[in-house]
Amino acid sequence: MKQICVFLLFLPFFGFSQQQFEVFFDFNAAVPTQVSLTKLNQWIKENKWAEITKVLGYCDSVDDSQYNKDLAMRRINSVLDLLKNDSITISDNVELKPFGKDFKYSKKQEENRKVTFFYTLKLKEKAVVATEEKEISFSNSSELVTKEKSELADKFKKAKKGDLIRINNINFYFNSEKIMEQSEPLLLELLQILYDNPKLKIAIHGHICCNPNGMDTKLSYRRALVIFKYLTKFEIEVNRLSYKGFGSNDPIYKVPERNEAERKANRRVEILIVDK
Incomplete structure (x- = not known):
């Protein structure tokens, strides 16, 4: 317990x-x-x-x-x-x-x-409710975000037109398009990459876990749209961006997943390099 x-x-x-x-x-x-x-x-x-x-x-x-x-x-x-x-x-x-x-x-x-x-x-x-498990989880999540953020610009620099860049640690609250606070440094880094590379055009791909109904793409669509709106809010031109929700149609691990690690891997954001 x-x-x-x-x-x-x-x-x-x-x-x-x-x-x-x-x-x-x-x-x-x-x-x-x-x-x-x-x-x-x-x-x-x-x-x-x-x-x-x-x-x-x-x-x-x-x-x-x-x-x-x-x-x-x-x-x-x-x-x-x-x-x-x-x-x-x-x-x-x-x-x-x-x-x-x-x-x-x-x-x-x-x-x-x-x-x-x-x-x-x-x-x-x-009221502050804390568990030892939650604190450890949050700490680990923050470390993963920091590590991925430090590597993201180099991934974009090396990527070619048509490549997919997977961002694993842009996390959302359960059954919601609200982004978890600890993931925001990755959004800021993506924003900075677009500032630094004005010719870069991308497509934002949203993916979810757990849902065997391949026709249900609404949540993944809304999550991709949130990222699109975040970037355009900070004056990234609309013609440099597009977005699409894939639902659970392109999983890394077969649905239903066997554990939380597989579920986390499946609910991800990917960036398609459209032009650079």
Whole structure:
């Protein structure tokens, strides 16, 4: 029998003083830099109880004030989308303010290309349920993601048109298209690969496990679509991407699988190199 430890933390509802976080952007870009995406992802993991109260967007001194103001607003919306997708609370009265040229500039232009958001941390009554097995599983999963992330760019570099690249550790919640948080570094790496290779065109293939009905491709389709939407949200052109759900029609291991390792291998994402 698994030993389950349940910790109930009864904490009064109260707010801390307002804090802030900065997200930086490359020149003329509405998508955060890779470094900032990684830092923001870590902040999200550590601040699930945050509530966003104000978001300010900035640009460097290049171009006219109205263009910069529009770009600053797109940067604000980009950051808000990231926060909302990870269920960070946005205040009903959140203040959104883009700046064109009407703010105090830093002498370093890269420091002006940013979004600053302000937040408070609130604690509520919550229950934390942990098992030794779950902790070990999560740790192992994170290590696998880190290892695969470090190898992914090299796989794409070596791949030829028509090759399939299997991504094993983009994992989804059971019977859902919601991606598990620990898998996000792989999505960020895929996004960066597409940024770095502007001629690269791909097809996203979704696969599931366990279902012997080959006609049922809906879940795999939705999972591939989620990845497609993630990439286009960060301004990867639609004409560089396509997606398809294969259901359980192309399993690595015969369905029904014999164990969890085989099921995990079958529910995967593959990337077809369409052009590069």
